[in-house]
Amino acid sequence: MNTTATPRIAIIGAGPGGLICARILQRHGITATVYDRDAGPAARDQGGTLDLHADNGQIALREAGLLEEFFELSRPEGQEMRQLDPAGTILFHHVPERGERFKPEIDRGRLRDLLLDSLQPGTVRWGHALQAVGGPAGGPRLLHFEGGTTIEADLVIGADGAWSKVRPAVSLATPLYSGVSFLEAWFHDVEARHPELAELVGQGGAAAADGERGLFAQRNSGDHLRVYLIQRVPASWITAAGLTPHATDGIRALLLERYRDWSPRLRRLITDNDGPYVDRPIHALPVPHTWEHDPTVTLLGDAAHLMPPLGVGVNLALLDACELALAIARHDTLAEAVHAYEQTMLPRSTEMARLLDGAAAELLSTELPDFATAGGH
Known part of the structure; x- marks a missing residue:
């Protein structure tokens, strides 16, 4: 992207997707600001452990220049998986081989710290709870935050999860x-x-x-x-x-x-x-979840394609963020970049969402699950 015009890119949500998007943009000399409702990075528990897969989440970490640091922090032994019956009998037991790195585990908090530490100081602005996205479809967009603050942006990236405040700017869908x-x-x-x-x-x-x-x-x-x-x-x-x-x-x-x-x-x-x-x-989210292209607003991760927790959510969010950041870096305009990103992301997420539609009930099944795809959150 021609950065002489310095587009104002606002990423809403300091989860893994939002942070890695900002990191990859910065590696390409493009400035982005991340806004998060939390008062600070330690404001709340970040949740459990994640398995980051070689064919999506790890691709994003490699583009962010953080893959080796991830491997140092991760727990490859966390790939061990057991299936029990209600009597406590082990029905299936996978023990990872030495050096296995397909989907090592990392705590959400450790991953977030890794990503936060990789960003330029001041990238994340804490204590900014978005209320709504306003302004004309052609931009500039107006970000209305609780407390009365309003900020202009040329591109708003909704990385703010299941109950996204950015999503209503492009879609009426709700979880x-x-x-x-x-x-x-x-x-x-x-x-x-x-x-x-x-x-x-x-x-x-x-x-x-x-x-x-x-x-x-x-x-x-x-x-x-x-x-x-x-x-x-x-x-x-x-x-x-x-x-x-x-x-x-x-x-x-x-x-x-x-x-x-x-x-x-x-x-x-x-x-x-x-x-x-x-x-x-x-x-x-309903399947499929798509929206009319808007050059000033787009979504990634759960904001775009909330699915049951069967090991794909964070991995897809990281891949979305990576592809969006690279599209911005490689196209002449934000509109072209957003269009190129959505041309790939929407079909991929729709296909995965169809596979997982109603699959939350599979977590109750007595059949042995495929631990190559299940087990992370």
């Missing part, structure tokens, strides 16, 4: 509840405080299901474990039971009843957690 809900539980100092569970899960992930309910446990760095209890329930199942999301004892009692036929060992992944549960109903 729909999948019928499947996750309940997240945390375990700390697992080798000392929960040694039996550490042994049960191993160094990677362990899954079990009985057709109506399931769980997925994953080892995180820092001697932590996260467990996702998976149920086919109404989105409001906690309040429908007369409970609040903070009623840990009441929710635990309800879960123990629902998982009453599971082995005592697996039920400890429900009862022995440290702290409250976190309710995570699973939503997805």
Whole structure:
């Protein structure tokens, strides 16, 4: 891109997609500013561990010049995967070979720190909660933030996730509840405080299901474990039971009843957690999700193609961000770049979304999953 005009590029959302987009742009001499609603990088927990795949997420890290640093921070042993039945019997066990690097794990927080540290100082502006994108379709666009701040931009990139505030500028689509809900539980100092569970899960992930309910446990760095209890329930199942999301004892009692036929060992992944549960109903965008090309606004990651959490979300977000940044660097105008990016991204995301449409229910299946594609978030 001819950078003499210095286009004003605003990226909304300091998740992996937004940050790696800014990083690759900067490597090509193009300035972009990232706006995020959080007060700072440590404002909230970043979530569990991610497996970044060689054929998408790692491609973006290579373009960002961060692949070797990623490998140093990642946990290749996290590729271990176990499938159990509700009695606790191991049905399938994948142990990664020495040197296997197809999809090593990394904690979300560590990945975010890696990306933040790679950016020029001042790239991310914290405490900017977007309310809406205004201005004419031909630009300049007006970013309206909470508190009354308004900023002009020539290109707005929505990397702000499932409930994107940028999406309404190009699409009326909203995420729909999948019928499947996750309940997240945390375990700390697992080798000392929960040694039996550490042994049960191993160094990677362990899954079990009985057709109506399931769980997925994953080892995180820092001697932590996260467990996702998976149920086919109404989105409001906690309040429908007369409970609040903070009623840990009441929710635990309800879960123990629902998982009453599971082995005592697996039920400890429900009862022995440290702290409250976190309710995570699973939503997805309608399939296909496309929009009319707009030269001043585009989307990437979950803002563009929210899908069930089956190991592709962050990987696709990173690949989207990489391809968009490279398109901006290689085309003469932002309009040409956005058009070229969407010509590739929209068909790819539509194909993947069709494959995963309704697939959240597969997390409850008693059939052995394909761990080459499942296991990350």
